[in-house]
Amino acid sequence: MSESRPLLYVSRLLPEPVMATVRERYQLLTEPEEGPPSPAVLRQGLQEATAAIVTLSERIDAQSLSAASRLKVVANYAVGYNNIDLAAARHHSIVLTNTPDVLTDATADLTWALILATARRVVEGDALVRAGDWTGWSATQLLGAEVAGRTLGIIGMGRIGQAVAHRAVGFRMPVHYYNRGTRLTSPPGAQWAGVSLPDLLRDSDFVSVHVPLTEQTRHLIGASELAAMKQTAILINTARGPIVDEAALVDALERRTIAGAGLDVYEDEPRLHPGLSSLPHVVLLPHLGSATWYARVQMGMICLRNVDAVLAGRPAPNPVL
Ligand SMILES: NC(=O)C1=CN([C@@H]2O[C@H](COP(=O)(O)OP(=O)(O)OC[C@H]3O[C@@H](n4cnc5c(N)ncnc54)[C@H](O)[C@@H]3O)[C@@H](O)[C@H]2O)C=CC1
Numbered sequence: 006m007s008e009s010r011p012l013l014y015v016s017r018l019l020p021e022p023v024m025a026t027v028r029e030r031y032q033l034l035t036e037p038e039e040g041p042p043s044p045a046v047l048r049q050g051l052q053e054a055t056a057a058i059v060t061l062s063e064r065i066d067a068q069s070l071s072a073a074s075r076l077k078v079v080a081n082y083a084v085g086y087n088n089i090d091l092a093a094a095r096h097h098s099i100v101l102t103n104t105p106d107v108l109t110d111a112t113a114d115l116t117w118a119l120i121l122a123t124a125r126r127v128v129e130g131d132a133l134v135r136a137g138d139w140t141g142w143s144a145t146q147l148l149g150a151e152v153a154g155r156t157l158g159i160i161g162m163g164r165i166g167q168a169v170a171h172r173a174v175g176f177r178m179p180v181h182y183y184n185r186g187t188r189l190t191s192p193p194g195a196q197w198a199g200v201s202l203p204d205l206l207r208d209s210d211f212v213s214v215h216v217p218l219t220e221q222t223r224h225l226i227g228a229s230e231l232a233a234m235k236q237t238a239i240l241i242n243t244a245r246g247p248i249v250d251e252a253a254l255v256d257a258l259e260r261r262t263i264a265g266a267g268l269d270v271y272e273d274e275p276r277l278h279p280g281l282s283s284l285p286h287v288v289l290l291p292h293l294g295s296a297t298w299y300a301r302v303q304m305g306m307i308c309l310r311n312v313d314a315v316l317a318g319r320p321a322p323n324p325v326l
């Protein structure tokens with residue numbers, strides 16, 4: 006009996022509830038692995054499948070899309086889609102979808118984990134205790150920055166930027182935001198103000214980046230923007246690495262022209278700019294923004310809903326336009 010389930014390429018192993026649903030409804034082209042696929046496996050996957058679920062670390066370029074004659078839909082297992090050549094997907098009439106909303110809270114929470122961990126030197130404290138070097142309470146040990154009441158600057162006031170801003174109410178923090186497009190009204194109890202980027206950099210104690218990576222936002226934060234920040238300010242980036250010029254950031258941190266940085270993303274993942282990992286006043290996470298069970302399972306289910314819809318001839322629920 007011939008196989009009637011559509012041929013799906015899944016580039017990486019996804020959480021088990023997602024894989025179970027995939028196996029129920031689709032014929033898998035290849036068995037996905039935990040790590041990234043080789044370029045040859047990725048190329049073959051896109052070439053032979055009718056639908057693909059890929060992750061943010063797979064670069065889907067014009068060349069691979071032009072060879073993908075059977076491919077109808079690429080569901081990106083991420084909300085950011087800078088890894089995919091959108092113009093080429095459009096040109097070849099391949100629908101591209103993403104996974105908004107379900108990871109907003111997880112990413113906003115992780116942003117706050119970085120704000121607090123960096124300001125309060127949580128990682129340095131943990132290392133001291135584990136190393137057996139803690140000799141007891143001290144009035145001068147590992148003093149950090151106050152968070153409550155300080156100004157939070159948000160670059161990119163979309164879903165995640167706003168979720169980060171909502172959480173600032175409990176810390177009584179005024180929020181200055183820089184965003185393209187319409188102005189927002191402050192929700193009850195919050196103080197949100199739309200400002201220019203130079204004003205945000207000058208006035209904020211914490212600067213948190215939440216724009217997507219585009220040609221306009223690449224190196225949006227470079228040497229001159231870092232120089233415009235307060236010497237006591239902390240930079241947080243949970244958006245995409247290339248939005249911040251990592252060489253300029255390491256230089257600013259080494260010269261202490263800013264007080265610290267909390268990073269979840271890097272310019273050339275998983276590689277770090279030389280010198281970054283030896284700085285004590287940075288907290289470095291391995292791109293964990295959406296890494297909760299809930300978010301990662303829901304992201305998979307959204308990918309499947311989009312694939313199902315396109316293959317059934319219906320509009321995708323989450324098309325990237
Ligand atoms: N660390 C992680 O694991 C995660 C990272 N992300 C990143 O966060 C980004 C934001 O996600 P969402 O908030 O859901 O997206 P969104 O589209 O809701 O928000 C982005 C905001 O940035 C603004 N924007 C875009 N270009 C701009 C520019 N040139 N100047 C000023 N403002 C600009 C948009 O108007 C929008 O308000 C994603 O694109 C992704 O790269 C998202 C989830 C997890």
Ligand SMILES: O=CC(=O)O
Pocket residue numbers: 061082083084085086108294295
């Ligand atoms: O980086 C994660 C995403 O969903 O975008």
